[in-house]
Amino acid sequence: MSDPALDTMMLHDYLNRWKAGDREAMNELVATCHARLDRLARHMLRGFPNVSGWEQAEDVLHNSLLKLLHTLETITPKTTRDFFNLASVHIRRELLDLARHYRRRRMVSLDHDASTESTPGHGLHPASPAIPEDFETWCRFHEAVDGLDPEEREVIGLVFYHGWTQKKIADLFQVDERTIRRRWSAACLKLRARVDDDNSLNG
Numbered sequence: 001m002s003d004p005a006l007d008t009m010m011l012h013d014y015l016n017r018w019k020a021g022d023r024e025a026m027n028e029l030v031a032t033c034h035a036r037l038d039r040l041a042r043h044m045l046r047g048f049p050n051v052s053g054w055e056q057a058e059d060v061l062h063n064s065l066l067k068l069l070h071t072l073e074t075i076t077p078k079t080t081r082d083f084f085n086l087a088s089v090h091i092r093r094e095l096l097d098l099a100r101h102y103r104r105r106r107m108v109s110l111d112h113d114a115s116t117e118s119t120p121g122h123g124l125h126p127a128s129p130a131i132p133e134d135f136e137t138w139c140r141f142h143e144a145v146d147g148l149d150p151e152e153r154e155v156i157g158l159v160f161y162h163g164w165t166q167k168k169i170a171d172l173f174q175v176d177e178r179t180i181r182r183r184w185s186a187a188c189l190k191l192r193a194r195v196d197d198d199n200s201l202n203g
Contacts, residue, residue: 006033008079015076026069037061037087044091044161051098060098064090082150088157089146096142103135137195144194152187155180 010032017025030037041061045052051060068090077083145156158164158172166184170177 005036006080006083011077011080011083015072019073030065033084036084037065040084040088041091044088044095047161048095048099050102051095054102055098060091060094064094067094085150085154088161092142092145096139099135099139140195141191144191147194148187148190152183152190155183156187156191159184 006029011029014025014029014032018029038057038061041064042057045055045057045060064087068087071086071090075086077086145153145160148156154173155166155169158169159166164172166180167177170180173180
């Protein structure tokens with residue numbers, strides 16, 4: 001996945017300048033790819049219903065970028081595709097942290113409501129974002145995505161977070177649609193196995 005405003009040579013120039021002490025290089029890199037990263041954060045935020053009602057995509061992206069820049073101090077992505085994949089990993093991790101935070105906050109609010117006499121509607125608003133029925137399994141699924149091979153992780157991300165069809169992904173990567181189906185199937189099998197293993201260990 002490339003960005004028309006950022007090619008690999010530009011990316012490496014920004015990173016090399018930054019590591020050589022040019023602090024402005026990171027500002028230029030973020031400015032160059034901000035629109036793409038903002039779209040990525042907005043798409044991914046939609047997959048976290050108990051976060052999207054409380055957090056703005058800009059804040060999610062800001063916190064993710066801080067962690068991404070820290071990672072870039074020791075890791076140099078080979079291509080812009082690798083760079084954006086790394087960014088998506090940090091956005092997903094930020095969203096997971098926020099999802100757990102708001103789940104804990106909601107559970108505390110519900111416990112408080114149950115233990116006190118209150119007027120109807122006290123506590124969280126009835127329209128508060130929903131929490132998945134099996135929250136921990138849902139979190140383990142998102143965490144397991146990070147452990148997939150890069151090509152499998154991209155396919156899962158584009159389907160799950162962006163709603164892309166396998167044909168559209170095949171066109172993007174310029175491969176046969178059967179290749180995307182194989183990556184999707186392999187990724188799903190790995191995710192199921194990892195989530196099931198975690199459930200058995202925590203059961």
